[in-house]
Amino acid sequence: MTHIPPESGLWYNKCVDLLTVTVAARESAGEPYTLVEIAGEADVTNTEELRRLLDSEVSEEPRMLIIDLSGLRFMDSSALHALLRVNRSLDRHGGVLALVSPQPAVAKILRLTTADRLIPVFDTVADAAAG
């Protein structure tokens, strides 16, 4: 069962040094989804925190989790693993992960590792929400 908090909108905005993670509950054509915005720089020094924040979203078992990467200037392989882990966990209970608007440096690591073939990447959040 998908848990949606009573008030839709901003849940929290947590700074992890260089990294800011913002989580919001949204709806598209009656379908609820969770929107996570990751901004700043994600690397091994803040992966644990990122993983913890993402895990807590995944534990809500959303049908759809959309991660907006447009504010993320950099991502290394450990942060990528955090995303792959989310993808795997969501998969397990029939949820879907989508990534949105990666900047060139982030798009590069997604392409190199072929993670962009495992996780769908969209230009906009609206595109991702429409599936």
Add this chain to the structure above:
Amino acid sequence: MPGPGISRRAARAPLRRWAGSAGVSFVPMAWNPRYAAAGPPSTGPVSGPLPWPTRADMPYNYTTDLAAVRAIVQRYAVQAGLPENRAIDLVLAVSEVAANTVRHAKSPGSLKIWYDANEIVCQIHDEGIIHDPLAGRRRPPVDAMGGHGLWIVHQVCDEVEMVSDETGTTIRLHMKLPGHR
């Protein structure tokens, strides 16, 4: 630009480059002067060592401030004239190597960057030890939960040199500049 081998310091401890497949070499012993007496492999070095950086801000020592490491690499990449997409690659590669320092080494790492008309080189040293001579040479499965770091480094750089023994690990990343010979 000083030519290869001009610097006295460079002559003292050259990280030798041997002709190898895809321009990548693992020469665990060549770095250590104790093994130098054995002589170079029969293929011989394909070029001389580059001069050491002489700038005051080198080496740059880091512990967990990887964003600062990336900013420095970015600055040098721009200065050296590396195109934007290749600068992205170099920043990613250095960050991955430095991330290994954070993960595995119990001590700070150091970064040196230098360039000439042909290439920009980033050298990262830490006290971690890499035991696998093929580290980063095999493609990990896409959903593997580790092991992408060094593989990415090998994918994006024009040449990677790795030397690892009980004293630590030194990795040199080479990127060709536009108009290189």
